[in-house]
Amino acid sequence: xxxxxxxxxxxxxxxxxxxxxxxxxxxxxxxxxxxxxxxxxxxxxxxxxxxxxxxxxxxxxxxxxxxxxxxxxxxxxxxxxxxxxxxxxxxxxxxxxxxxxxxxxxxxxxxxxxxxxxxxxxxxxxxxxxxxxxxxxxxxxxxxxxxxxxxxxxxxxxxxxxxxxxxxxxxxxxxxxxxxxxxxxxxxxxxxxxxxxxxxxxxxxxxxxxxxxxxxxxxxxxxxxxxxxxxxxxxxxxxxxxxxxxxxxxxxxxxxxxxxxxxxxxxxxxxxxxxxxxxxxxxxxxxxxxxxxxxxxxxxxxxxxxxxxxxxxxxxxxxxxxxxxxxx
Amino acid sequence: xxxxxxxxxxxxxxxxxxxxxxxxxxxxxxxxxxxxxxxxxxxxxxxxxxxxxxxxxxxxxxxxxxxxxxxxxxxxxxxxxxxxxxxxxxxxxxxxxxxxxxxxxxxxxxxxxxxxxxxxxxxxxxxxxxxxxxxxxxxxxxxxxxxxxxxxxxxxxxxxxxxxxxxxxxxxxxxxxxxxxxxxxxxxxxxxxxxxxxxxxxxxxxxxxxxxxxxxxxxxxxxxxxxxxxxxxxxxxxxxxxxxxxxxxxxxxxxxxxxxxxxxxxxxxxxxxxxxxxxxxxxxxxxxxxxxxxxxxxxxxxxxxxxxxxxxxxxxxxxxxxxxxxxxxxxxxxxxxxxxxxxxxxxxxxxxxxxxxxxxxxxxxxxxxxxxxxxxxxxxxxxxxxxxxxxxxxxxxxxxxxxxxxxxxxxxxxxxxxxxxxxxxxxxxxxxxxxxxxxxxxxxxxxxxxxxxxxxxxxxxxxxxxxxxxxxxxxxxxxxxxxxxxxxxxxxxxxxxxxxxxxxxxxxxxxxxxxxxxxxxxxxxxxxxxxxxxxxxxxxxxxxxxxxxxxxxxxxxxxxxxxxxxxxxxxxxxxxxxxxxxxxxxxxxxxxxxxxxxxxxxxxxxxxxxxxxxxxxxxxxxxxxxxxxxxxxxxxxxxxxxxxxxxxxxxxxxxxxxxxx
Ligand SMILES: Cc1cc2nc3c(=O)[nH]c(=O)nc-3n(C[C@H](O)[C@H](O)[C@H](O)COP(=O)(O)OP(=O)(O)OC[C@H]3O[C@@H](n4cnc5c(N)ncnc54)[C@H](O)[C@@H]3O)c2cc1C
Ligand code: SF4
Ligand code: SF4
Ligand code: SF4
Numbered sequence: 001x002x003x004x005x006x007x008x009x010x011x012x013x014x015x016x017x018x019x020x021x022x023x024x025x026x027x028x029x030x031x032x033x034x035x036x037x038x039x040x041x042x043x044x045x046x047x048x049x050x051x052x053x054x055x056x057x058x059x060x061x062x063x064x065x066x067x068x069x070x071x072x073x074x075x076x077x078x079x080x081x082x083x084x085x086x087x088x089x090x091x092x093x094x095x096x097x098x099x100x101x102x103x104x105x106x107x108x109x110x111x112x113x114x115x116x117x118x119x120x121x122x123x124x125x126x127x128x129x130x131x132x133x134x135x136x137x138x139x140x141x142x143x144x145x146x147x148x149x150x151x152x153x154x155x156x157x158x159x160x161x162x163x164x165x166x167x168x169x170x171x172x173x174x175x176x177x178x179x180x181x182x183x184x185x186x187x188x189x190x191x192x193x194x195x196x197x198x199x200x201x202x203x204x205x206x207x208x209x210x211x212x213x214x215x216x217x218x219x220x221x222x223x224x225x226x227x228x229x230x231x232x233x234x235x236x237x238x239x240x241x242x243x244x245x246x247x248x249x250x251x252x253x254x255x256x257x258x259x260x261x262x263x264x265x266x267x268x269x270x271x272x273x274x275x276x277x278x279x280x281x282x283x284x285x286x287x288x289x290x291x292x293x294x295x296x297x298x299x300x301x302x303x304x305x306x307x308x309x310x311x312x313x314x315x316x317x318x319x320x321x322x323x324x325x326x327x328x
Numbered sequence: 329x330x331x332x333x334x335x336x337x338x339x340x341x342x343x344x345x346x347x348x349x350x351x352x353x354x355x356x357x358x359x360x361x362x363x364x365x366x367x368x369x370x371x372x373x374x375x376x377x378x379x380x381x382x383x384x385x386x387x388x389x390x391x392x393x394x395x396x397x398x399x400x401x402x403x404x405x406x407x408x409x410x411x412x413x414x415x416x417x418x419x420x421x422x423x424x425x426x427x428x429x430x431x432x433x434x435x436x437x438x439x440x441x442x443x444x445x446x447x448x449x450x451x452x453x454x455x456x457x458x459x460x461x462x463x464x465x466x467x468x469x470x471x472x473x474x475x476x477x478x479x480x481x482x483x484x485x486x487x488x489x490x491x492x493x494x495x496x497x498x499x500x501x502x503x504x505x506x507x508x509x510x511x512x513x514x515x516x517x518x519x520x521x522x523x524x525x526x527x528x529x530x531x532x533x534x535x536x537x538x539x540x541x542x543x544x545x546x547x548x549x550x551x552x553x554x555x556x557x558x559x560x561x562x563x564x565x566x567x568x569x570x571x572x573x574x575x576x577x578x579x580x581x582x583x584x585x586x587x588x589x590x591x592x593x594x595x596x597x598x599x600x601x602x603x604x605x606x607x608x609x610x611x612x613x614x615x616x617x618x619x620x621x622x623x624x625x626x627x628x629x630x631x632x633x634x635x636x637x638x639x640x641x642x643x644x645x646x647x648x649x650x651x652x653x654x655x656x657x658x659x660x661x662x663x664x665x666x667x668x669x670x671x672x673x674x675x676x677x678x679x680x681x682x683x684x685x686x687x688x689x690x691x692x693x694x695x696x697x698x699x700x701x702x703x704x705x706x707x708x709x710x711x712x713x714x715x716x717x718x719x720x721x722x723x724x725x726x727x728x729x730x731x732x733x734x735x736x737x738x739x740x741x742x743x744x745x746x747x748x749x750x751x752x753x754x755x756x757x758x759x760x761x762x763x764x765x766x767x768x769x770x771x772x773x774x775x776x777x778x779x780x781x782x783x784x785x786x787x788x789x790x791x792x793x794x795x796x797x798x799x800x801x802x803x804x805x806x807x808x809x810x811x812x813x814x815x816x817x818x819x820x821x822x823x824x825x826x827x828x829x830x831x832x833x834x835x836x837x838x839x840x841x842x843x844x845x846x847x848x849x850x851x852x853x854x855x856x857x858x859x860x861x862x863x864x865x866x867x868x869x870x871x872x873x874x875x876x877x878x879x880x881x882x883x884x885x886x887x888x889x890x891x892x893x894x895x896x897x898x899x900x901x902x903x904x905x906x907x908x909x910x911x912x913x914x915x916x917x918x919x920x921x922x923x924x925x926x927x928x929x930x931x932x933x934x935x936x937x938x939x940x941x942x943x944x945x946x947x948x949x950x951x952x953x954x955x956x957x958x959x960x961x962x963x964x965x966x967x968x969x970x971x972x973x974x975x976x977x978x979x980x981x982x983x984x985x986x987x988x989x
Contacts, residue, residue, distance in 0.1 A: 069943045092916045093946065227967035228914050234968070265966045317918045317964050 001129045004052045004105060007172045008077065011103060012047035015075050021101055022072035025060045026050040032122040033140060034113040038063065052077070052172070053129045054111040054136055057154070059275045061085035061223050064095045073099050077172075079107035081156070083165035084271035084307025085223035091310055092269075094226045104168025106176045109149055109157035111136060116152065120145055156274040156287070161185060166308050185305070187295045193288055209255040211282040214248060218276035218286055219262060224269040232258060259289060267293045268315040271307035300324055330456045333364040333389040334448060335380055337371035337396035339426055344369070346430035346437050347444050352395065355445050359452045363387055372402050377409040384413040391455040395423035395448050400851075416460035418903055418974060423451035446987050453986035457979045461903035466953045468554035469653040470894045471496065475546055475833060478506020479876060480868025480883040481658035482528050487887030489537035493894045496650050497532065498560055499542045500829075503607035504529050506660050507869075510590065510685060512692040512699075514876055515741045516772035522606060522694065529608040539650075543613055547647065549836045552927070552953035553863025554653045554899055564643040566614035567600070571638035574602075574610045578630035578639070586618045588696070592686035594704055595696025600630050604694060614639075654863050654890045657847055658883065659833055661869035664720035664727055664823035673719070673791045673820065679705040680798055681791060681818045684738055691745050701749055703817045706796070710816030713746050714800045715739045715757045716788045720823035722760060728823045728844060732873040735821035736763045740773045742819060743781040755781040756813050758788045758802050766877070784811055791818055824873040837864045838925055846872050857886040861925060862902075862956065865889050904974040905955035906962070908948045912969035915946035919961035919970050927954035928961060928970075 012024040028039035028049045036056045040063075041047045059082040067074055078086060086102055089095040108131040116138075124142040136152070138145045150158075161184070163176045196204065216232075219225045232246055246261075247254045270290040277287045294305055301315040301323065334356040338344030349367040356365040364387040370376050371394055383389060392415070394406050399422040407417035425444050433440035472488050474481045477499030485495045497504070508514075509529075511521035532538050541560055548559040567578075584599035597603075599619040600612045620627035621641050631639040663683055667676030674681055680703045682690075693699035703710045717735050720727030736759070743755035762783070764770040777783065788802040797814040804811045826845045834841045839859035840848045847866045850858040857865050867883040868874070874882070893899065910933060920928045931949035936942045948961075948970060961970045968977060 069945070092914070092918075094914065094916070226914060226916075227912070229912055229967060231966070231968050234912070313921070314918065317922050319921075 001053060001131055004173045005050075008050050008052055008103065008105075009047050011170055011172065012041055012050055012075065013044040015101060016041065016047055017044050020073060021075045022070075023067075024050065024075040024077070024103070025063050026077040026103070027052065027056040027058070027060075029126070030055070032117075033120055033124045033126050034111070034116045034122070050077070052105060053126070054109060054131075055113065055116075055126075057110050057113075057278060059085055059221065059223065059273050061089065062221060064089060064100060065226060068095055071099075073101060075101040075103055077103045077105060078165055078168070079105055079110075080162035080164050080166070081107075081160065081271075081273045083167050084162065084305070085273055086167050087307045087310045088223045088269065088271050089226065091307075091314075092224075092226055097310070101170070102165065102168045104165030104171045106164045106171065106173045107157075107160075108133075108136075108163065108176065109153045109160065111138075111147055111152050112154050116147065119147075154274075156277075159185070161305075162308075167310070185294075187291065189288060190292050190295050193292070205256070206252060208284045209259060210252050212250060212255040212259070212284060213282060214250040214255065214258065215281060217279040217281065218284075221275045221279045222266065223271065223273070223275075224266040225262065231261065259284075259286070263289045263293060266290055268297050268301075268317075269306050270294060272305050330361045330391045331363045331387065331389050332359075332361045332391040332393060332452055332455050333380070333383050333387060334359075334362055334366075334393045334395065334452065335371055335376075335383075336365070336367040336448070337376070337394065337425070338367065338369045339397060339430075340369065343396070343425045343430045346434050346440055347425060348441060351441070352425075352444055352448060356393075356395075356448050356452065359449055361391070361456045362393075362452055364389060371396050372405050377405070377412075380406070380409050381413040384410070384415055390415065390419060391458055392420050393423060393448065393451045393455050394420065395425050395444075395451065397426040398422075398424050398428075416462075418461035419455075419458050421451045421455040421458060423447040450983045450986045453982040454979050457976075457982055459973070461973050463900040463903040464952045465898045465900055466552075466554050468894060468897055468899050469556075469651050470494070470897070471650070471652045472654045472656065472890050472894065473498065473546070473556065473558055473650065473652040474656045474658055475837075476506070476658035476660055476827075476868070476870065477501075477504030477532070477540075477542070478658060478660040478868060478879075479508040479525060479528070480660065480870075480879045481506070481656070482525075482532055483880045483883035484656050484658060484867050484887045484890075485532055485538055486528065486535065487884050488890050488894075489535045491887070491891045491894075493537065493891065495535075495538045496558070496560075496652060497538055497540050498544050498546055499540070500545050500563075501603065502543045502565070502601075502613045503603045503609070504532060504540070504542060505608070507685070508876060509604065509606070510592075510692075511688045512695075513741065513745070515737045516766070516768040518741070526606045526608075529606070533608045540609070541648070542609060546833070546836055549655070549838075550926075551651075552925075552951060553861075553901075554893070555953060556652045556655060556863065558650045558652060558655075560648045560650060562646045562648060564616075564645050565612075566616065566619075566639065566641055566643050567612055568638045568640050568643070569609065569611050571636045572611045572634075573636060574612075575635065577633045577635065579612055581629050581633055583627065583629060584618050584620055586615060591689045591696045592683065594682075594686055594689055614641075654865065654893050655837055656865045656867055656883075656886050656890060657833060657837060657839065657859070657870055658867045658886075659827045659830055659870040661824040661873065662827045664825045666719050666727075666820055666822045669726040670719065670820075672789060673716075673818075674793070678791070678793050678798060678818075679703075680710070680816065681820065683820050683822050684735065684742065687742050687819045688738075691742075691749065701746065708796075708816070709750055710746075711750065711752060712754045712756070712813065712815045712817075713743075714788075714798075714813050714815040714818045715743060715755065715821065716800075716818060717757065717759045717821045718787075718823075719820040721821075728825065730823075730844060730873070731763065732821075732824040733763075734824065734873060734875045736761075737766070737769055737772065737875065739819075739821050740764075740776040740781070744776045744779055747776075747779045747781065756800075756815070757781055757783045758800075759783060759785060760787065766875070786811070824869060826870055830870060833870075837861060839864050839866070840924075846870060857882055857889055860956070862953075863893065901952045902955075902957055904957045904972060905952055906950045906957065906959075906970055906972050908950060909969045909971070910947045912967045913947040913965075914967060914969070915948070916966075917946070917948060918964045918966075919948050922960045922964045923955075924958065924960060925954045925956050927951045927956075 015021045024041045027036040030036045124140040127139040130137040135148045336349045336353045353365040353367040411417045471494040474485045474497045485497045544562045547561040550557045579598045582598035585596040587593045588597040590603040600614045616622040689695035721732040786803040786805040790801040800813045838861040865886040867886040868879040
């Protein structure tokens, strides 16, 4: 892990010094031991603040959009899961490939912050982390801790199929081996949900959508949600304010509409980075929604998870003669 | 607040017999925005339309709802009425009380009445949000492309050219004429097919307004109605037609013999050939697949013998660009390949089981037997011939579900020709039905019956060779007993299907095909020669099986449509087309691939925001000439930036609310 951090700082400094990029978007030390913060390095000195460890959860790709109308080049640090977001933005024509230098990190998984904090004092100072394959060794000024991956990884990382970036200009470490059986998704979580009877499903989502605050954090973080103006925030004519299905009101039915529309909009486009679920302040299991449609699209059109290639046509906007037409 | 008028039509008893129209009109008066409502017997009639016009003036109506039949039928009628009253024609909304209500719910009038009220409320809610729309003007290139030079394409090209417009006729074979020139005589009048078609072929070749490309294909089509850009691929003929005089020395001396597809594989032709003596153009092409030179063998006989030096083995395919305003698809048909589907008839193993088109060549004086009916296996004159109808037609399991329309008639013709030409012959015809709708057709069939043709109602279940006879087994379903005929030859009336490559042509012109692969007409009754793509028309058997009279009629119909289009130098486009809200458009261009009419392109705009330097970004742009207002793009657009005018989200939601809330 130390090597990756060194390579990262070196590479970032080099890019910035040479004027190849105007900014490197990466991670820096966060407010507690198990946190990092997105960091925007614009010079060689700042590049030394960049870091990499199993607490680098944020998908930084979306920040590119803040700079979409400038003509400068940017570098961004991505893990395997985040890297699909780069392809999303390129395919959606939201960010040109030429303007981004992708610093890819082969990622051994992220640690679940809440579990880690149950063991380490949040105030402790993080000194270094070592990836031993099956476990992480975390050294702090409060001592050394070992976290078995099996127990401590984030759920999404436990079943990760793309630890290596699918797109990168500079790979900051050795590619990690992926076992053949790990390459395809079995959707166990979705199969389980599908087995519920409609009433139970409805109760499940009622309970969750009831709590949605309409903070739009899921939308804001999502690389697939890249509209200029969200349909839920467009000025609507007077008569629509009350009755409109695109109401901003946080009530169960309106929240359903919001989440289902978002679900349809990311159908065939969601890269399954899981950021939406992570940022949700009330812990709505959003990934279940989108993974359900990923599964459906895969079954219908045989496509893989979107974002693995830039060139992947979107299943819902491309036509192939073999496409199923059972509704005709 | 809009001033809406509601006009409820009885449609005689069609609507009035089920629904209480006066009550509907009274109820409609209470809907928000409605200032006038009335019912009338026939709203589409002259007095009905005048009633609308008068009411618009008297009550200062600015939106009109007509509750009557399907907008497909009378939307145009009422739009024109609005225009006559000085109102923008798009301020009209229709409620379909007939097809959507009175016809389907005739048995439950009370419930129908409730639904009718909802339908009218829906229309009123949408009408309140209607905006005046205007159509734009696009220039028209006064030339037409006709694809396919069968009798359909020939007739169409001649009609358009005679009206004074230039025609580009593209035929993929070395000659025009299509299937008709292969026929011997044509039912029901038995006039000689070549005698009536070759003069038309010559007329095409010599017409000053027709540019003929044979042995050519359409490679690309871009643009839109009035402004198509076409790329034509002229396949290499290896004969310079400017030098060639058509003297015939080459094909007489060419040593390479090839089965003759023009004659249905009966007989042979040379590697350098004209398909038949009256071919237009009457100059040969080299079939590179069979020419010795192209197969690395010594030869070059034609080159040596050609008196004008026209042979050019180095010739390449060339591409020609043409601009046209209209396109007619007339690519015709081919016969269903029965040999792949009908094992019980021998999968094509028995040489004396032939198709109707092969029979045409056998009786044709210009055919491989000089017009003598001789069976292919041993050249003997067949005395007993069995004709089997509906091979591949009306047989969903093995072939097509549809009826090919011409087989009943040409089989009667073939039986008649056999009985006439071969003394003491017998014709057995196995049939499911005899269908003879057409002028003089039933009489023609009866004549064949009187000639002595034996019609057996039933399918043939097996054909097999026994000695030099073909044993045909079937059932006579009228007498309810099995039948067995020992025949010398069997003629199968195989189904007609769209000519190979129709999907490619359909894709090029952007017209959909139906489930059987025929080009889909825009409306089976009211727009039979138009397709769903504006400026693209259809004629002949590529639209569906038909005989020559119908083909020619349809071709002239398509020509009339083309001439109508080309008679204006500018045309107005539909007003109800897609439009992009550039502020919302993210430029993702996902709308582009879903548009079936290729109407969307990226365009770069310069955006000026206060306090920021001007910046460029890509947005979608809709070509008003191409867009048909289908709405596919609306669905693909996440931010809702692209919407069809007259079907905006706002309007649709108002309708949904009016019905559901
Ligand atoms: C056995 C038989 C007997 C018949 N007898 C009679 C009869 O007696 N009386 C009667 O009224 N009808 C008869 N018919 C029906 C008649 O043949 C058709 O009605 C008529 O030929 C249809 O003409 P068409 O121009 O639509 O098609 P076609 O004759 O098939 O012409 C289509 C032309 O388009 C060309 N083409 C195809 N694709 C392309 C392409 N992609 N690019 C360029 N060119 C292309 C083809 O080469 C062809 O020249 C008979 C049919 C059969 C099968
Ligand atoms: S929907 Fe969620 S998982 Fe999918 S791309 Fe967006 S943020 Fe990632
Ligand atoms: S789909 Fe919508 S946002 Fe995307 S280019 Fe088309 S109009 Fe613009
Ligand atoms: S409505 Fe949209 S998809 Fe349909 S033709 Fe017009 S631009 Fe194309």
